[in-house]
Amino acid sequence: xxxxxxxxxxxxxxxxxxxxxxxxxxxxxxxxxxxxxxxxxxxxxxxxxxxxxxxxxxxxxxxxxxxxxxxxxxxxxxxxxxxxxxxxxxxxxxxxxxxxxxxxxxxxxxxxxxxxxxxxxxxxxxxxxxxxxxxxxxxxxxxxxxxxxxxxxxxxxxxxxxxxxxxxxxxxxxxxxxxxxxxxxxxxxxxxxxxxxxxxxxxxxxxxxxxxxxxxxxxxxxxxxxxxxxxxxxxxxxxxxxxxxxxxxxxxxxxxxxxxxxxxxxxxxxxxxxxxxxxxxxxxxxxxxxxxxxxxxxxxxxxxxxxxxxxxxxxxxxxxxxxxxxxxxxxxxxxxxxxxxxxxxxxxxxxxxxxxxxxxxxxxxxxxxxxxxxxxxxxxxxxxxxxxxxxxxxxxxxxxxxxxxxxxxxxxxxxxxxxxxxxxxxxxxxxxxxxxxxxxxxxxxxxxxxxxxxxxxxxxxxxxxxxxxxxxxxxxxxxxxxxxxxxxxxxxxxxxxxxxxxxxxxxxxxxxxxxxxxxxxxxxxxx
Numbered sequence: 001x002x003x004x005x006x007x008x009x010x011x012x013x014x015x016x017x018x019x020x021x022x023x024x025x026x027x028x029x030x031x032x033x034x035x036x037x038x039x040x041x042x043x044x045x046x047x048x049x050x051x052x053x054x055x056x057x058x059x060x061x062x063x064x065x066x067x068x069x070x071x072x073x074x075x076x077x078x079x080x081x082x083x084x085x086x087x088x089x090x091x092x093x094x095x096x097x098x099x100x101x102x103x104x105x106x107x108x109x110x111x112x113x114x115x116x117x118x119x120x121x122x123x124x125x126x127x128x129x130x131x132x133x134x135x136x137x138x139x140x141x142x143x144x145x146x147x148x149x150x151x152x153x154x155x156x157x158x159x160x161x162x163x164x165x166x167x168x169x170x171x172x173x174x175x176x177x178x179x180x181x182x183x184x185x186x187x188x189x190x191x192x193x194x195x196x197x198x199x200x201x202x203x204x205x206x207x208x209x210x211x212x213x214x215x216x217x218x219x220x221x222x223x224x225x226x227x228x229x230x231x232x233x234x235x236x237x238x239x240x241x242x243x244x245x246x247x248x249x250x251x252x253x254x255x256x257x258x259x260x261x262x263x264x265x266x267x268x269x270x271x272x273x274x275x276x277x278x279x280x281x282x283x284x285x286x287x288x289x290x291x292x293x294x295x296x297x298x299x300x301x302x303x304x305x306x307x308x309x310x311x312x313x314x315x316x317x318x319x320x321x322x323x324x325x326x327x328x329x330x331x332x333x334x335x336x337x338x339x340x341x342x343x344x345x346x347x348x349x350x351x352x353x354x355x356x357x358x359x360x361x362x363x364x365x366x367x368x369x370x371x372x373x374x375x376x377x378x379x380x381x382x383x384x385x386x387x388x389x390x391x392x393x394x395x396x397x398x399x400x401x402x403x404x405x406x407x408x409x410x411x412x413x414x415x416x417x418x419x420x421x422x423x424x425x426x427x428x429x430x431x432x433x434x435x436x437x438x439x440x441x442x443x444x445x446x447x448x449x450x451x452x453x454x455x456x457x458x459x460x461x462x463x464x465x466x467x468x469x470x471x472x473x474x475x476x477x478x479x480x481x482x483x484x485x486x487x488x489x490x491x492x493x494x495x496x497x498x499x500x501x502x503x504x505x506x507x508x509x510x511x512x513x514x515x516x517x518x519x520x521x522x523x524x525x526x527x
Contacts, residue, residue, distance in 0.1 A: 166231055173235045181241045183496050189242040190355040196243045205274030212272035219268035226453035230395035237399030240356045244277050244316035251278030253388040254324050257381045258373035278322040281311035289512045291379050298327035307364040317360030318349045331376030336369035354506035387464035390511050391453045394446040394471040397507055401439045401475040404482040404500045435478045442474035462524045469517040472508040479504040
């Protein structure tokens, strides 16, 4: 992880002086730093929690002017933080000295850089309420080479509550889905071969524009971000909507991340209008979600490529008319587009535990394919796509988890046994309380992951795995406890509890189980 050095410039009495931050002699404008102050060999971090000017002044004055050293974080380590400041960001090392307290860094010409206006450094992990925050504080923002859709926001802009427009979107989508996808419709559609209602699918595209939500306007979309998509997916998870929507989200992400403008122009307008049913064919019979699991061969032929091999567990592969296939060419893993009517392509619907989400096995025999992006660079596109898909799935899981929690609490209030509601018994109280804690924690993880995905910042890979692992377990536990609270009726086919249990289990395994993502998270943060 690349973290650029920053120095803090001020007079010794910081209670009376503004705080300025620099990188290489230039004022900080957004994407930086971990600014640390070292007292002897014990570093404590300006980034680990909010420090206003008064507190900074008191700390500097206590150790004496010039006694501190501004340092740069290198690799993550396990140092003991000072002054009781136990934030994870305070525990970095080894450290590199880049300047002294009370001095400004030299410019390119060797002269001292000129003073600049006070600024605020963005903190990507700060979650305190903003009404108590001073106008200027020194915090942390890390950055690597990930593409960004917009600049790093200032601290005052970091509001993780949904906006009024996003809440309105939630209400519109909820009202639509409650009308078009009640439990009766879900049970009806999951028994059909296609698995969805084409009339409702068309209404989703024409009346609400859901398929085009995150597609840029230049390709026929609405140009919204991943947070808005998360709102929609949360509502879809709440009602177990039967539609090839999630697979289309994956395909859209893959196309947008590929950097292939021609492919975007060709395929995104059809996805936006709802005419194209798109999916991504990644896993094979091994069930692996990493690069080593891709063994399908791509061979050059007549200026293009042909594919030979099998893809399994393809979401909505039985109806997709655009299939983005991960295959291995002579240059490495690459991404290819295959038309649903291509010669040599055969499909087989799979019998799955979760009947509300269809999967298929696709077989390719010298099937013509078109390269997407750069040959051999497909894993970069696919890796980011899987991270985005994991975040999207976490949002959907949160919707389902909240619904089963509400279902369990309502039943605990309504069901009377021994002359009192069963919710008054301590065992049921404990179950509901544990479910609430896990669901609310899952929301926090999913919402933060959505924000990271919307910003496309450097935290996305690690946060995606964190959210996927936690939300998977929270949803599955909530769905299982919901059945326990309902008792015998919760085990029956007629009750909807089993539908959510099955969706929770299938979602837990999709894109890798929690153990896989915890291991991936450990690798990504360098443990």
